């Protein structure tokens with residue numbers, strides 16, 4: 001293995017290495033636990049310097065660009081094209097939905113969300129469920145009485161919002177509700193009952209729902 | 214009300230490429246990342262491009278970040294800062310090429326000038342360092358010079374400069390509470 005990085009950790013974190021020296025530091029640190037820790041410490045120190053300077057609010061369009069970043073193409077993730085199954089399901093689901101009162105409740109924007117999460121809607125339309133509103137947010141959750149699935153619908157959502165399960169003083173992240181039109185929806189197939197859900201934005205709880213089983 | 218998810222849980226989820234963690238990381242650290250880029254590049258548009266490109270590259274690369282690399286917040290901050298420095302140097306090269314005279318004036322948005330109060334916190338901490346550590350650290354941090362340039366500028370051997378910068382940085386980090 002190459003020499004330990006030593007003081008170069010600080011230079012790397014400060015951006016003060018010569019360009020041709022950078023790759024060697026990265027390569028060594030990725031294979032050496034001690035140097036990786038050294039680098040982490042130097043990076044924490046530089047971050048502390050950065051945080052001690054005046055903080056500026058980023059323009060909102062930056063968030064939009066960031067959130068639009070596609071995932072790296074890895075075979076493990078949901079690389080199955082959404083379009084393919086949506087197309088197939090959409091017809092069947094439209095039929096399943098028509099007779100239900102649920103369908104008529106939905107706004108036009110909801111229609112987009114339905115297409116995006118077609119199997120969630122099929123679930124809601126075809127099985128008995130309960131519905132509870134969130135406090136603090138124009139949102140509701142529909143869920144199976146046995147806790148086998150949950151659908152969280154957030155209205156007027158401008159950005160993706162995270163949905164968490166609050167239990168034993170902790171928050172477990174369940175997923176992100178992404179807006180289509182101005183409705184954000186998240187379908188959660190589960191095998192257990194979750195009696196307290198929260199909606200989070202910017203690291204804070206902005207809505208809560210108490211479910212009854 | 215419940216405590217928000219801690220940075221540890223976020224870092225773990227980010228390392229395993231969970232989509233919500235990518236978005237939450239920006240939500241949580243976006244201000245620091247944008248400010249970091251802004252302070253190096255000096256204008257909003259370049260800062261935006263820099264943050265976007267740096268974060269997107271980390272996210273799309275399969276193993277850029279793992280938990281051994283420490284706190285996600287500092288890892289991303291350094292990624293963004295190093296990206297900003299690379300851009301600044303490229304821009305400087307282009308500027309030299311087109312000759313200084315013909316180059317457009319550096320736009321500094323109004324915000325950069327008001328940058329006093331928090332900046333003072335960093336200044337105050339720097340001022341408590343011995344001068345032989347403070348000087349090279351300032352040249353690296355505020356003027357984005359490399360250690361070779363700093364050694365030449367201060368006329369001090371390379372090895373000595375490196376150890377002074379490393380020592381100064383660690384002291385400063387401790388003074389600013391940079392343990393996290």
Ligand SMILES: [Zn+2]
Nearest residue numbers: 004005032035
């Ligand atoms: Zn090592």
